Amino acid sequence: MGKKIKKENLKKLFDDISKEYRVIAPVKRKDDYVLMEVKDFSEVALDYPTTVLPPKKFIMPYKEPIFALDGGEFKEIIPEEKIAFFGLHMCDVNAIGRLDLVFWNDPYYKARREKMLVVGISCKPIETCFCKSTGANVLTNACDLFLKADGDSYVGFSMTEKGRKLLSQLYFGPETVDVKEVKIDYDEKLHLDVYAIGKKILEDYNNPVWEETAKKCLACTNCTLVCPLCYCFDVIDETFVVPNEGQRVRCWDSCLLLSFARVAGGHNFRKDLKARYRNVYTHKFKTFVDEFGVPSCVGCGRCITFCPADIDMRETLSKLGGA
């Protein structure tokens, strides 16, 4: 069941949320859109193609202190902040849902996630979108409240108790809209059977596509940085000038980096870029599927947009699928 909200009333919704949360929303910055903290509703971009960085920027920050090293003791630093995402697209909402599968027992992720509010919004799929292929075009309860565009208005759908509370506010109209399933539907440029392709990765391990694409790949890690589901991390101790004081931090890492599978003494289990490049796909479409039943890709298309070498993940996948 959905309830209508007029576009001009979105500000009231935003202000209500702002009272309780640190609100993160898409904002236009020069030619791009970014997710950032927003204080005033007028800054929010309701209509945007995609943001440069995904919500993981706030859910598992690039460099996050996990322990204070206080006099040589480890003291956990559990984040207290209450974040609300306002205006996430369906792909990013689903990316959060898939991260939940991995980090359900991670104390830092969980602390943020439990206090979090996620408000999704309709999108207009662009050329690089392939969320339908990855099954991330359908609304799930990773989203508390979803705002589906409907002419000059929006229809709000609540998926959780937090969402229901917001939906009961007066700025949502009384009339209900009966919808069984909220999903983003469009014609994908290239529809892929990612599950079938994922199975092929291990069977056809030396497919020439890896060699070919690795020749173009710069190993710059742009794709893994902008990916809403690349969550590899490194753990580093940082010390301050004072002896015995410092912090243990968790940082984003990338399996495309030469050092990723290197062990003490220098042996590297994925020395070749070909192997590292393939690993991105193995993890997203095979390992993760085996582990959680869905790919760790939501088809947001960021890796395509931000690849300086013009590598298109969809093409790589379709070559594997023999299309």
Next chain:
Amino acid sequence: MENIYKPFKSKILKVTEQTCDTKVFRLEVKDFKYSPGQFVELSIPGVGEAPISITSSPHEEGYIDLCVRRIGTVTNALHRMKAGDYVWIRGPYGVGFPFETIKGKDIVYVAGGIGMAPLRSSLNYVLHHKKEFGKITVLYGARTPADLLYKEEFDRWAKECNFLVTVDSDKLPDGKPSGWKGNIGVVTTLFAKLNYSIKDAIGIVCGPPVMYKFVIQEFRKAGMPDSSIYISLERHMKCGVGKCQHCQINNRYVCLDGPVFNYADAKQLPESI
């Protein structure tokens, strides 16, 4: 909620020098249940954390031993520590050797270099429960006589099992003669000295990556099926709990599914060795 990354404090009870770059650290633990082949994440505050295999055996209570080569940041810092100092550990992690499956069988251990560390845990466990296993053989190779670990246990092992040692070179690291009277050659040369069939035995291997291929060839030559071979794999597990992805090999995690793998399984995983 329990923090899965939080290590606990542990006192270094004893440090034993093994070779010029390898020491055994005895750490105090209470109610610490583990099985041979498992590892811990060892932390030194301000330096970092590293995965280290346990070299003691579960029947030794009140402590665990870690055999550590000085090779990275954490291990270098650890080597500067002494009895009475504190480190932090969490674990144990991973799946160890499948003793239930291999009960009653002959076992051939093949250890190369520091690979002896995790194998010693398994070996001492098996020797402690000797009645439950068949004939035990250990083939152990190191670079030079000065690089051999656990020399103090050689006599006992020689009594309790078929224990064969070899060195790649009998010269000391400085090039001087060592007076070594034993075997010279890579560890696979010891297979020729086995005077019984190992066809139905269980092979357990741990060593540098280059060693596995040759040892497995020898096992196969002896008629041992791949499913009877267990290998312990090395990776730099950063989290130990299947999240950071550093030890991922296709659809397996060394920290969760290993570090001990059945070779029939591991050979399906390109990049595993």
